[in-house]
Amino acid sequence: MTYDVDHTQAFAAELLALDSGALGEADRIQIQSLILDYTGVAFGGTSRPWIVALHRWADRYRGPGPARIVASDIMATAEIVAFVNGAAGHSFELDDTHDASLSHPGAVVIPAALAVAAETAASGRDVMAAVAAGYEAMARIGIASRAERLIATGFHPTAVLGVFGAAATVGKLLGLDADGISCAWGHALSLSAGSMQFSQEVTGAEVKRLHAGYAARNGVLAAQMALAGIDAPLRSLDGKYGFLALYGDDPMPAELNKMGPNGLAIHDISIKPYACCRLLHSMIDGLRTTTNNFSATSEQIASITVRGPRKLVEQHMVRRPKTPMAAQYSLPYTVGATLAYGPERFDAFETANLSDARILAWADRVEVEADEALEASYPVHFGTEVEVAFHNGERRTELVLDSVGTPANPMDIERLRLKARALVGDRLSDAEFHTLLREIQSFPTSVDVSGLQKAFAR
Amino acid sequence: MTYDVDHTQAFAAELLALDSGALGEADRIQIQSLILDYTGVAFGGTSRPWIVALHRWADRYRGPGPARIVASDIMATAEIVAFVNGAAGHSFELDDTHDASLSHPGAVVIPAALAVAAETAASGRDVMAAVAAGYEAMARIGIASRAERLIATGFHPTAVLGVFGAAATVGKLLGLDADGISCAWGHALSLSAGSMQFSQEVTGAEVKRLHAGYAARNGVLAAQMALAGIDAPLRSLDGKYGFLALYGDDPMPAELNKMGPNGLAIHDISIKPYACCRLLHSMIDGLRTTTNNFSATSEQIASITVRGPRKLVEQHMVRRPKTPMAAQYSLPYTVGATLAYGPERFDAFETANLSDARILAWADRVEVEADEALEASYPVHFGTEVEVAFHNGERRTELVLDSVGTPANPMDIERLRLKARALVGDRLSDAEFHTLLREIQSFPTSVDVSGLQKAFAR
Numbered sequence: 001m002t003y004d005v006d007h008t009q010a011f012a013a014e015l016l017a018l019d020s021g022a023l024g025e026a027d028r029i030q031i032q033s034l035i036l037d038y039t040g041v042a043f044g045g046t047s048r049p050w051i052v053a054l055h056r057w058a059d060r061y062r063g064p065g066p067a068r069i070v071a072s073d074i075m076a077t078a079e080i081v082a083f084v085n086g087a088a089g090h091s092f093e094l095d096d097t098h099d100a101s102l103s104h105p106g107a108v109v110i111p112a113a114l115a116v117a118a119e120t121a122a123s124g125r126d127v128m129a130a131v132a133a134g135y136e137a138m139a140r141i142g143i144a145s146r147a148e149r150l151i152a153t154g155f156h157p158t159a160v161l162g163v164f165g166a167a168a169t170v171g172k173l174l175g176l177d178a179d180g181i182s183c184a185w186g187h188a189l190s191l192s193a194g195s196m197q198f199s200q201e202v203t204g205a206e207v208k209r210l211h212a213g214y215a216a217r218n219g220v221l222a223a224q225m226a227l228a229g230i231d232a233p234l235r236s237l238d239g240k241y242g243f244l245a246l247y248g249d250d251p252m253p254a255e256l257n258k259m260g261p262n263g264l265a266i267h268d269i270s271i272k273p274y275a276c277c278r279l280l281h282s283m284i285d286g287l288r289t290t291t292n293n294f295s296a297t298s299e300q301i302a303s304i305t306v307r308g309p310r311k312l313v314e315q316h317m318v319r320r321p322k323t324p325m326a327a328q329y330s331l332p333y334t335v336g337a338t339l340a341y342g343p344e345r346f347d348a349f350e351t352a353n354l355s356d357a358r359i360l361a362w363a364d365r366v367e368v369e370a371d372e373a374l375e376a377s378y379p380v381h382f383g384t385e386v387e388v389a390f391h392n393g394e395r396r397t398e399l400v401l402d403s404v405g406t407p408a409n410p411m412d413i414e415r416l417r418l419k420a421r422a423l424v425g426d427r428l429s430d431a432e433f434h435t436l437l438r439e440i441q442s443f444p445t446s447v448d449v450s451g452l453q454k455a456f457a458r
Numbered sequence: 459m460t461y462d463v464d465h466t467q468a469f470a471a472e473l474l475a476l477d478s479g480a481l482g483e484a485d486r487i488q489i490q491s492l493i494l495d496y497t498g499v500a501f502g503g504t505s506r507p508w509i510v511a512l513h514r515w516a517d518r519y520r521g522p523g524p525a526r527i528v529a530s531d532i533m534a535t536a537e538i539v540a541f542v543n544g545a546a547g548h549s550f551e552l553d554d555t556h557d558a559s560l561s562h563p564g565a566v567v568i569p570a571a572l573a574v575a576a577e578t579a580a581s582g583r584d585v586m587a588a589v590a591a592g593y594e595a596m597a598r599i600g601i602a603s604r605a606e607r608l609i610a611t612g613f614h615p616t617a618v619l620g621v622f623g624a625a626a627t628v629g630k631l632l633g634l635d636a637d638g639i640s641c642a643w644g645h646a647l648s649l650s651a652g653s654m655q656f657s658q659e660v661t662g663a664e665v666k667r668l669h670a671g672y673a674a675r676n677g678v679l680a681a682q683m684a685l686a687g688i689d690a691p692l693r694s695l696d697g698k699y700g701f702l703a704l705y706g707d708d709p710m711p712a713e714l715n716k717m718g719p720n721g722l723a724i725h726d727i728s729i730k731p732y733a734c735c736r737l738l739h740s741m742i743d744g745l746r747t748t749t750n751n752f753s754a755t756s757e758q759i760a761s762i763t764v765r766g767p768r769k770l771v772e773q774h775m776v777r778r779p780k781t782p783m784a785a786q787y788s789l790p791y792t793v794g795a796t797l798a799y800g801p802e803r804f805d806a807f808e809t810a811n812l813s814d815a816r817i818l819a820w821a822d823r824v825e826v827e828a829d830e831a832l833e834a835s836y837p838v839h840f841g842t843e844v845e846v847a848f849h850n851g852e853r854r855t856e857l858v859l860d861s862v863g864t865p866a867n868p869m870d871i872e873r874l875r876l877k878a879r880a881l882v883g884d885r886l887s888d889a890e891f892h893t894l895l896r897e898i899q900s901f902p903t904s905v906d907v908s909g910l911q912k913a914f915a916r
Contacts, residue, residue: 053686060535061519077518154699159648186655186662190617190672193651197644197691197699204644207690210683214648225668228511232665233655241612241655 007256008237011140012181014257015133015168020125023132028444030266031128033416034135036440037096037271038089038110039070040420043427044346045091046071050206054084054213067118068456071427078115079220082166085111087213090158092346092423093328095212097270097278098135099379099406101142101161102151105269107212108162109134109169112219116173117449124446126173132266134169138162139265141237144255145248148379151196155247159194159211164243166219167226174227179234186232187222189243205325262407271405273419274338275346276328279311279382281403284343286386287335290396294339298361300390304335307371307385309378319363324349336362344422377401427458465714466695469598470639472715473591473626478583481590486902488724489586491874492593494898495554495729496547496568497528498878501885502804503549504529508664512542512671525576526914529885536573537678540624543569545671548616550804550881551786553670555728555736556593557837557864559600559619560609563727565670566620567592567627570677574631575907582904584631590724592627596620597723599695602713603706606837609654613705617652617669622701624677625684632685637692644690645680647701663783720865729863731877732796733804734786737769737840739861742801744844745793748854752797756819758848762793765829765843767836777821782807794820802880835859885916 023031045051055072058080065075069084089095089107096106109131117127138161142150147157167188171181194214198205226232237243237256244251262268274284283306288294291301306312312331321327327337327349336359337348353359374383383401390396402408411419417437424433436455439446446452481489503509513530516538523533527542547553547565554564567589575585596619600608605615625642634642652672656663684690695701695714702709720726732742741764746752749759764770770789779785785795785807794817795806811817832841841859848854860866869877875895882891894913897904904910 050688053688057682057686154704183662186665187668189651189653189655190665190669191649191651193647193649195647195691195694195699195701195704197647197694197697200698201691201693204641204689204691206688207644207648210645210688211648224515228515230508230511230664230668231662233653233659233662235659236653236655239655240658241653243653246612246653 003238003253006235006238007253008182008185008235008239008242009178011237011256012185013178015136016172016178016181018129018133018136020129023128027132027264027266028128031131032440032443033271033413034096034106034131034266034269035110035443036416036420036437038106039436039440040423041092041094041107042070042085042089042111044094044423044425045088046427048091048209050209051084051088051091054087058084065118066450066453067115068453070456071458073458078119079217079224081115082112082220083213083217085115086216087210090212091209092275093277093325094272094275094346094423097272098139098142098265098268099270099278099382100147100268101139101157102147103138103142103157103161104212105135105138105165108158108215108219109138109165112166112216113169113173114449114452116170116220118453120173121448122173123448124443127449128443130169130172132264133172134165135265135269137168138165139260139268140256140258141243144253145244145251149249150247153247153249154196156194156196156208156211159215160192160247162212162215163188163192163218163222166216167222170220170223171226174223176223176226180226182234182236183232184223184226185236186234187225188219189233189236191218191222192243192247202322205323208325268407270407271411271416273405273411273415274343275349276334277316279309279316280331280334281405282382282384282400283308283331283335283386284338285400285403286384286398287338288343289398290386290388291339294342296388300392301365302389302391303365303367305367305369305387306331306335307369307374307387308383309375310370313368313370317368320360321354324351327354331368332363332366333359335366336360346422461696461711464693464696465711466643466693466697466700467636467640469695469714470643471636473594474630474636474639476587476591476594478587481586485590485722485724486586489589490898490901491729491871492554492564492589492724492727493568493901494874494878494895496564497894497898498881499550499552499565500528500543500547500569502552502881502883503546504885506549506667508667509542509546509549512545516542523576524908524911525573526911528914529916531916536577537675537682539573540570540678541671541675543573544674545668548670549667550733551735551783552730552733552804552881555730556597556600556723556726557728557736557840558605558726559597559615560605561596561600561615561619562670563593563596563623566616566673566677567596567623570624570674571627571631572907572910574628574678576911578631579906580631581906582901585907586901588627588630590722591630592623593723593727595626596623597718597726598714598716599701602695602711603702603709607707608705611705611707612654614652614654614666614669617673618650618705620670620673621646621650621676621680624674625680628678628681629684632681634681634684638684640692640694641690642681642684643694644692645683646677647694648690649676649680650701650705660780663781666783726865728865729869729874731863731869731873732801733807734792735774737767737774738789738792739863740840740842740858741766741789741793741844742796743858743861744842744856745796746801747856748844748846749797752800754846758850759823760847760849761823761825763825763827763845764789764793765827765832765845766841767833768828771826771828775826778818779812782809785812789826790821790824791817793824794818804880
C-alpha cells in the first residue's frame with residue numbers, strides 16, 4: 001500500500017510553509033483562544049491524583065530550565081515538561097476536540113510547543129504557526145486514516161495521531177526542513193501507540209490522561225532525533241508499513257493533502273464548557289432550555305427522554321459509574337450532575353460525589369432513544385433532542401444540533417476566561433491570573449515565551 | 459476478543475514468582491553469557507554514528523548517576539541510560555535472537571535491567587531473575603501473537619514486544635506485585651510501537667537501531683508509572699483491545715501461560731558470531747567447510763549456489779546494498795564479505811567497504827535457490843545448503859541446519875569472550891576488559907551492579 005504520489009512528503013512541505021506570515025488575524029485570535037483554553041484545563045488538571053504523582057516522578061529531572069511544569073516549581077528539559085503538561089491538559093475531560101479526527105489536539109500540541117519554545121527562545125508568532133501545523137497534522141492524519149474506524153479497531157486517536165502532531169509542531173520550532181519533518185514523522189511512527197483497552201475495564205481508565213502526555217513527549221523526542229541527524233523512513237504516513245496501512249482501515253491518503261472546508265483545522269475545534277464527553281454537550285444545552293436554566297425541581301419533573309446518535313444508547317448508559325471518567329461518559333449521571341449542581345460545577349464528577357443521592361435520583365429518571373435523523377447527521381453534528389415531561393402534564397422538547405463551544409456556536413472570549421479562571425482556581429491569585437491572560441494576549445508580539453513560562457510557575 | 463481465562467494476570471503472577479531461587483546453575487551461566495554478549499555488542503555499537511549522536515543528545519540529562527551510558531562519561535536517570543544503551547546494543551546486527559518471536563531480547567531487557575538496578579541497588583541475583591523474566595515476556599508474547607504474522611503485518615517484533623519485556627524486568631526490580639506488573643504492562647500497551655517501514659526505503663533504516671532503545675526506555679517508564687500508582691488496564695495482553703487483538707493475527711492467548719520445551723526462554727537464544735542477518739549464519743558455516751576455512755581463491759571458484767528458505771530468495775538478494783544494514787541483509791554481499799575478509803571482520807559491512815571490488819566480484823558469482831525441505835524446517839532451523847563449484851570440476855556441498863551460536867550448536871565461553879573483546883576494541887584496555895569480565899563472572903554473588911556500571915565508564 002505505497003502510493004504513487006508521496007503524500008507524506010507533500011504534507012510535510014505544506015506544513016513547513018505554514019509560517020507566521022500565513023496566519024491571518026482570525027487565525028491568531030483562534031490560536032490565542034486555544035492556548036488560553038489549554039492553559040486553564042492544564043492548571044485544573046494538576047489537582048488530579050495522577051498529575052500529583054507525575055509531578056513527584058518529574059522531580060528527578062529537575063534542572064535549571066527554562067521550560068516549566070504547570071503549577072509547580074519544577075523546571076526540566078522540554079521532553080519531560082511536555083509529558084507532564086500534556087497529561088495535565090487531558091486530565092479534566094475539558095480539553096478541546098477536533099471532531100472529525102475524534103482527537104484532542106490542544107492537550108498534545110500546545111504543551112509540546114510551549115516546552116520546546118522555552119528552549120529555543122521562539123517568538124510568539126513562530127509558536128502560533130507551529131501550533132497551527134500540529135493541529136493540522138492530527139486533523140488530516142485522523143481524517144485520512146478514518147478516525148471512526150481507527151477507534152473501532154481499538155486505537156486511541158489522541159494517542160496515535162498526537163505523536164505526529166507534536167513532531168510537526170516541534171520540528172518547525174527546531175528549524176527542520178521538509179525532509180526533517182518527514183524524518184521526525186518516521187521516528188513518530190516508531191512511537192505511535194495507545195489502545196482503547198482503558199474503555200473496557202472498571203479500573204485503569206486513567207491511563208487515558210497520560211496518552212496526551214506520552215504523545216507530546218514522544219513527538220518532542222521524534223523531532224529531536226531528526227535534528228540529531230538520525231535517519232528514519234520518510235514515507236511514514238503512506239508507505240507500505242506506514243501509519244495509514246498499519247493503523248487505518250481502508251484509509252484515504254489523498255486527504256493528507258487537502259485543506260479542510262473552513263481553512264486551517266484550528267477553526268474546526270470545539271471547546272468544552274462542560275466537564276463531560278463531547279457527545280453529551282448538546283444534551284446539556286437542551287436541558288438548559290427545557291428546565292428554565294436548570295431551575296426545575298425534582299418534584300416538578302416526571303421523566304427526561306434523550307434522543308441522539310446510537311452511540312449514546314450503546315456506550316453511555318452506565319447508571320452507576322464507579323470512577324470520575326466513567327461518570328464523565330455516563331449520560332444519566334451527567335443529566336443528574338447538571339440538574340443537581342449546574343453544568344459548570346466540574347467537581348460534580350469527583351469521586352466524592354459519585355454516590356450523591358440527588359444526582360442518582362435524577363439519573364434514574366432518564367431514558368435514552370436512538371434517533372435516526374440525529375444518527376445520520378453525526379459526526380458533522382453531535383446533536384441531541386431532550387424531552388422533559390412535567391408532573392403537571394406539560395412537555396417541553398428542545399433539539400440542539402451544535403452545542404455551545406462548537407465552531408457553529410462558539411464560546412465568546414469572556415466565557416473562555418471564566419472557564420479558565422474556574423479551572424485555575426486557587427492555584428493562581430487574581431493578579432497572577434491576569435498576568436497569565438496578559439501573556440497570552442501579547443503572544444502575537446512576544447519575542448519569546450518566557451513570560452508565559454513564568455506565569456506557569458508556583 | 460477478551461478470553462474467559464485472564465491470561466495476562468496468570469502470566470504476570472508467574473513472572474513475579476520467578477525469583478533468584480528459581481534459577482539453577484545452568485540458568486545463571488546462560489544469563490551471564492547473555493550479559494557478556496550484550497555488553498560487547500553495546501560497546502561496539504557506540505562507534506556507530508547514531509550512537510555518537512545519541513550520546514550528544516543525552517548530554518542534557520547528565521546528572522550524578524549512578525546509571526551509566528556505555529563507553530561514555532555520562533551518568534543519567536535509568537530511563538535515559540536504558541534508551542541509549544538499548545540502541546547501542548541493537549546497532550551492530552550482532553545482538554542475540556529469540557528465533558520463535560523473531561525478536562532481540564538482550565538489547566532491550568539487559569540495558570533496562572542494568573540501568574534500573576543501578577538506581578535500586580539490586581543484587582546480581584535479583585538482576586538475573588529480572589532479566590530472565592524479561593526474555594520470557596518477549597518470547598511468550600511473541601509466540602502468542604504469532605511473531606511471523608506480526609512482522610508480515612508490518613510491526614517490528616523487537617520494538618512492540620520489547621516494551622513488555624522491559625516493563626516486566628523493571629517491574630520486578632522496582633518491587634511491583636503481580637497486579638503491578640499487569641499495570642506496568644497496561645502502560646506498556648500505550649507505548650508499544652515500531653513499524654517495519656525501515657525495510658522499505660533506501661535510507662532511514664537506522665531507525666531500527668533505536669527500536670531497542672525506545673522499547674527499553676518505554677518499559678522503564680511503564681514500570682515507573684505503575685510504581686507511581688497511576689492505574690492502567692490490567693488485561694493489556696488478552697483484553698478486547700489488548701496487544702494480541704490490536705497487533706496479532708489469529709493470536710494464541712493460551713501460549714502466554716506455557717513454558718517452552720527447553721524451560722526458560724533464555725535457553726532458546728541464538729548468539730551471533732557474524733555481523734549479519736541471523737538467516738545468513740548457516741550459510742557462512744557452510745562456506746567455511748566448502749572453501750577450506752575461507753582460503754579458496756577467486757581463481758579457484760567458478761560459482762556458489764545457496765539453497766534455503768524462500769525468504770532468502772525474496773528478501774535477501776540485493777546485490778549492491780547502499781547502507782551497512784542493507785549489506786548485513788544481503789546474501790550475495792555477505793558471501794563476498796566472508797570470502798574477502800573472513801567471517802568475523804565486522805567492519806566488512808561498513809560504508810567504506812560497500813564498493814570493495816573484491817566483495818562485489820564474489821557477490822556476482824552467487825546464486826540462490828529456494829529449497830522446500832529447508833523451507834519446511836524453518837523457523838525451527840535457519841538451515842542452508844551451500845554448493846561450491848570449482849574451476850577444476852570439483853563440487854563441494856555442505857548442509858548446515860544449526861549454525862554456530864544456536865541453542866543446538868552453542869558458542870563456548872572462550873569464543874564469546876573473543877567476540878566481546880573484538881567488539882569492545884580500543885574502547886577498553888586489556889586490563890579494563892578483564893575487569894569487565896570479572897564483574898560479569900562475579901554477578902551471582904554481587905551485592906549490587908556498581909562494579910559493572912563502573913566498567914562501563916570512559
